Amino acid sequence: MPLTPEELDKIAKEVAEEKGEKELKYDKLRYFTDEELKNYTDEDLKKFKIKHDISMIEELEKGPWTSFISDIKREALHRSKLPEDKMMISKEVCEDLLGQLELSYHDKETHWKHGGIVGVFGYGGGVIGRYSDVPDKFPGVAHFHTIRVNQPASKFYTTDYLRTICDLWEYRGSGLTNMHGSTGDIVFLGTTTEQLEPIFYDLTHDLTQDLGGSGSNLRTPSCCIGKARCEYAMIDTQDMCYEMTMHYQDELHRPAFPYKFKFKFSGCPNDCVAAIARSDMAYIGTWKDDIRIDQEAVKAYVGGELKRNAGDMAGRDWGPFDIKAEVIDLCPSQCMSWDGNKLTIDNKECVRCMHCINTMPRALRVGTDTGCSILFGSKAPILEGAQLSLLTIPFMYAERPYDNLKDLADKVFEWWPEEGKNRERLGELIQRQGLRVFLEKIGVRAIPQMVKEPRSNPYIFWKEEDVPGGWKRTIADYRKKHAR
C-alpha cells in the first residue's frame, strides 16, 4: 500500500527519536549576528576590487546568465568585512581562488595538485583532498579540501537548515559550495585539514547530519521529486532512498568495493535522476495494470480546450492538437487507437514509455498497481566505455521495510566486491563475465525482456550438465566407431 502523509508523519517522528534528531532552529545554532551578516551595501559591492587582477574572468560577469564570478566576488567582499576571529581559515580564500582561476584562464591548465588523502577518523570517504600547485601566489587556497554532505532526499530544505550550514561553512570553510554535486551531495568547497574534524563534529552533533560518499564505496544515493510533487511517481522515491542510505551506512563510509557504486531512484520511466544512465543499480517506478483514461478529458485535448503536454510547448504555434499524429502514431508499441470518440489502449501490449501520459496528463494517468523495474550496470566511459543500465528485474513491489530490495542489493554486494577487479564497475564485471553469470549470482532466470534481440552468433558456452551424457568420454570409445 502506498504511504500516506499520516504514516510518513509517524515514521519521521520515530526516526527523529531514534537518531536524536532535534528540530533545527537557526537562531539557536548561528555563528554570526545579523550585523555581521549584513556588512556591505550594493554600493560597496559595485566599488569592490579584489587584490588580484582578474580582468579575464571578469568577462564572465557580462551577459544575462547568473555569474559565478560575481557571486564569488560578493562572498569575497563579505569575508573581507567579517571579524578576523569569526573565520577559522584565511579570510582571503575567495580572492585567492579567483586569482588562481584567472591564472588557469591564462595558462589553459588547472592549478590543483593531484589528490592527497585526508578525511575524518573512521571514514574512508566524504572528504576529497585538494592542494594548490601555486600556494605561494595564492596562500589562501594552499589547502582547499572538499567535503561532501549527504543531501536530504530530493533536496527539499528549510531555510533554518540552510542558514545554519551557511554559517558553519563560512566560519570553518571558504563559504563556497556546490548546490549540488553531480551525485547529489551538498558540496563544501575548500577548507584546511585542521578544520575537517571540527566541521564533522558540528555536523553530527548539532545538525544530526552525516557526510556523503567518495572513493570506492557506496556513493550517496539520490532520488527524484517523487510523490512529493509529481503525479507520475509510482514508488516512494524519498523513502526508498532514505532507507537504503541508512541500511548501507557502513558501505557508504568505509570503502570496501572495487570502485564506486550508485543507487538511484526514479518515480517513473521519465527518469528525472538519470538512474538508467548513471547508477549501478537503478530503481525506476512502473505499473502493471492499466493506464487510467478519462475519455472526456481526451476529447478536451482533441477539442483544444486542454493544452498539449501540460502547456509546456506553448512557446510556439504547433497548430491544432492532432491526437493521431501526436499520440497514436508516436506510441512505440502501437497499442492505441482513436475512433473519433473513444481512446482505446491495448494495455498488455503497452511498454509504459510515458509518451501518451506526458502528452495528455489530464486524460491519462499511470496505473494503480505500482512498483519498480530494476536495472543494473550503467556508468560513464571510464574505464571500458559508457554503458546504460540493463533491464534485469521487470517488476518488484517496493514497500517498507524494503527487504526485497535489500536482499537483491546484498546479492550484488556478495558477488561484485569478490570478483571485480580494481576500478571495475558492476556493469563492466557483467560485461566481462557475462550476463548469464550475473543472473546466476542474483538467482533469476534469463528472459527475453533482458535483451534487445537474441544473440546472432551461436557461440554458446554450454555447460557440461546441460549436455546429455556429460563431457566424460574417451578417444577409444570414439575410435570404436570412427577409423583414424
Add this chain to the structure above:
Amino acid sequence: MALGKFGYYNPDKPLENRLTDMGPRHYWQYFPPIIKKNYGKWLYHEVLEPGVLVHVSETGDRCYTVRVGGARLMSVEHIREICDIADKYCDGYLRFTTRNCVEFMTDSEEKAKALKEDLMSRKFPAGSHKFPVGGTGKSITNIVHTQGWIHCHTPAIDASGIVKSVMDELWDYFRNMTLPAKVRVALACCLNMCGAVHCSDIAILGYHRKPPVIDDEVIDKVCELPLVVAACPTGAVGIAKTKEGRGTVRIKEERCMFCGNCYTMCMATPLADAEGDCVVILAGGKISNRGTPPKFSKVVVPALPSNPPRWPEVVQTVKKIVEVYAANANKYERLGDWAERIGWERFFEKCGLTFTEHLLDDYRLAYDTYRTTTQFKFTEDAWEVSRQVKGI
C-alpha cells in the same frame, strides 16, 4: 554551534563523544505543508508560463512553483539570499533540482507572480541575473556540469566559465518554450565525466590530446608502478628503467587514447597541456524512456579549441546545432531521434559540421556503429568519396 578553532572537538581525544553513521536528516521535515498534505495525491500539473508550474491535487490544493537557474557553484551569501526569498514568499521552504535549479513553492498564483517578478529583478552589479526564471518544458534548462579549473586536478577544460558562456547565448531558449522537445545540455571537463554527459542531447566534453609526461624523479616513490600499468585500458603503459636505474613507466604513444586513467592512479603522469587540451561536442543522447529508449550521445565534433574566457567556437557550435534542430525537428522529437530520422549524413550537412575520420569508432564494438545497408542519403560528402575513386 561552538566557536573557536576546534569548537567542541577535542584534538587530544578525537574519538570522544564521536557520532557516526547517522546518514542524512529525514526528508519529511523539509517538505512544506502543502507538499506534506498532498503527498501521493497529485492529479496533474501545468506549465503556466516559462519557469512557472502549478501542481493540482485531488484535495483541490494547488502548488505553484517558480524555477530559477543556479550556477551550481554558489556562495553562502547567495544561499542566504535564496533563504530570504523563501522566507518572504514560501514560509521558509525551497528545493533544488537535479540540474542545479532552485524551486520556490507557494500556494497561490498571486504569490507566484510576485515571486517571479522579484526574482527577475535581482541582478549582480555587473548586470547578470541572480535568479533567472525559466527552464521548464520544451526549453533548454540548466547545464549540469563539473568543477573544471575551479576545483579539480584532472580537467582538460574549465566548466563553470564555458557553461556561463553557452547559457548566455542560449538565454532565449531558457526563457521560452519554443523547442520541439526538451534539449538537455551537459558539460564534463574530462573523460571521468562526473557530469555524466554521455546521454545528453548536447554534451560538451574536455579532452586531453597529448600522452602523459612521466615524472621519472618521483614516480617510483609516489606510485605503485604495476597499478599504473594495470590502469591503462589499452595496454599503453609499460614498466621501464630510468638512466639512473630507477623504476618508471614509458608510454606506447600510438596506443594512448588520452583517457587519463594512469593520472588518476598516479600523480607522476600528468596529461594537461594548454595546446593539446580541447573540447569535444557530442549530440543526440537522451535519458528518458519516452517514445524511444534512452541512448548515448554521439561525437559530432572531435575537437574545438579551448579559448577562455568565452569559448566562442564552442558557443557557436552548440548554438548552431540547437538552431538547426529547432527549425527542422518534428514536435516531441528529441535531438537524437531527429538525427536518426533524417540520417546522420543529413545531420552533418544541415548543421554544417565536417565528418572526419576521428568520428569513426575504433574502440571496442566499433563495428556495431558501421553502416551495413545500401540505405543512405546522398550528400556532398558522398559525392566526394565517389570522386576519390573516380566513380563520377
